[in-house]
Amino acid sequence: MTAAGQSREVDALVLATADDEMMMGHQWSEWICVAPFLEEDLAVCSIGQDELGHAQALYSLLTDDVDRLALRRAPGDYRSGWLCELATPAWEDALARHFLYDLGEEERWLALADSDPDRLGGLAAQAQREERYHRTHAVSMVERLADPGAASRARLLNAIDRLVPLAAAQFDDLPAAYPRFRTTVDAVMDGCGHSLRWPAEPPTGQGRAGVRSSHFEALQRRLNAVVDLDPSATW
Amino acid sequence: MKVYEVFLKKAGKDPFVHAGSLEASDDELAAVLGRESYARRGEGQEMWLVARDHLIEVDVELLAANADKPHRRNDGAMVAEHRRHQRDP
Numbered sequence: 001m002t003a004a005g006q007s008r009e010v011d012a013l014v015l016a017t018a019d020d021e022m023m024m025g026h027q028w029s030e031w032i033c034v035a036p037f038l039e040e041d042l043a044v045c046s047i048g049q050d051e052l053g054h055a056q057a058l059y060s061l062l063t064d065d066v067d068r069l070a071l072r073r074a075p076g077d078y079r080s081g082w083l084c085e086l087a088t089p090a091w092e093d094a095l096a097r098h099f100l101y102d103l104g105e106e107e108r109w110l111a112l113a114d115s116d117p118d119r120l121g122g123l124a125a126q127a128q129r130e131e132r133y134h135r136t137h138a139v140s141m142v143e144r145l146a147d148p149g150a151a152s153r154a155r156l157l158n159a160i161d162r163l164v165p166l167a168a169a170q171f172d173d174l175p176a177a178y179p180r181f182r183t184t185v186d187a188v189m190d191g192c193g194h195s196l197r198w199p200a201e202p203p204t205g206q207g208r209a210g211v212r213s214s215h216f217e218a219l220q221r222r223l224n225a226v227v228d229l230d231p232s233a234t235w
Numbered sequence: 236m237k238v239y240e241v242f243l244k245k246a247g248k249d250p251f252v253h254a255g256s257l258e259a260s261d262d263e264l265a266a267v268l269g270r271e272s273y274a275r276r277g278e279g280q281e282m283w284l285v286a287r288d289h290l291i292e293v294d295v296e297l298l299a300a301n302a303d304k305p306h307r308r309n310d311g312a313m314v315a316e317h318r319r320h321q322r323d324p
Contacts, residue, residue, distance in 0.1 A: 039257050039258060039272050043268055140263060141264075
């Protein structure tokens with residue numbers, strides 16, 4: 001592959017990861033003050049803030065106008081996975097997505113660091129320090145709420161089952177890492193006495209291909225609610 | 236859910252200081268949540284979590300000072316009185 005072709009491929013990975021991170025950051029912001037208990041509220045809004053920080057750092061590798069790139073693109077120019085666009089008004093869905101997304105995200109940072117160590121190595125290392133906490137938090141919550149004695153077990157595991165196809169589609173642009181992601185998730189699920197039905201290959205033709213989910217339009221409207229009041233304002 | 240008391244220690248010689256409390260289902264989750272609740276801005280380098288059940292609460296009556304032993308109170312009142320007398324007999 002030519003150097004230019006390789007760099008385009010890296011930029012595509014950067015953009016898709018940035019879009020995922022921004023969507024996830026925003027999704028968590030919608031749980032502020034309404035998470036099930038105060039400590040969780042603090043934890044998830046902090047995780048969301050981390051994700052927004054990662055999105056900003058990644059977007060700034062691609063543009064000088066981060067807000068414009070992040071918020072004002074045409075829907076077909078976004079590369080976020082449908083998993084990240086999904087509205088999750090139920091806590092078990094938010095938690096199931098947290099678990100599947102953050103375990104998958106590790107693979108993306110590893111791939112980013114590998115793809116261009118000079119440009120992305122430092123950022124990836126810094127992000128991974130924060131992501132380690134996100135994974136610990138997600139796995140701790142899942143292990144407890146999926147405990148055989150917990151009333152939440154069926155609700156949470158059903159939510160994870162439902163989201164597995166979307167979690168797999170996150171790897172449309174990173175198929176080489178898909179088997180390792182599955183192994184990581186399955187190890188936690190094994191511990192919970194549950195097994196997931198994975199598609200053999202990541203589903204294609206979704207978010208990474210520029211096709212938007214049915215949740216995107218409303219999400220983008222919420223993301224732009226303040227900017228739309230006065231798009232010319234300087235912040 | 237159990238209540239845990241949170242203690243933080245800054246780097247250096249400062250002692251652990253009570254920072255607040257949090258609720259968690261068990262010790263491990265308390266550690267996960269303790270970080271975001273109390274130490275996300277580097278408020279402490281070390282953290283102790285103590286289940287509130289393990290605290291020994293001392294009877295208030297036992298702590299009350301003895302009213303008839305004012306000499307045990309080192310609040311400087313006697314020295315101040317002495318100085319005032321020296322200055323302005």
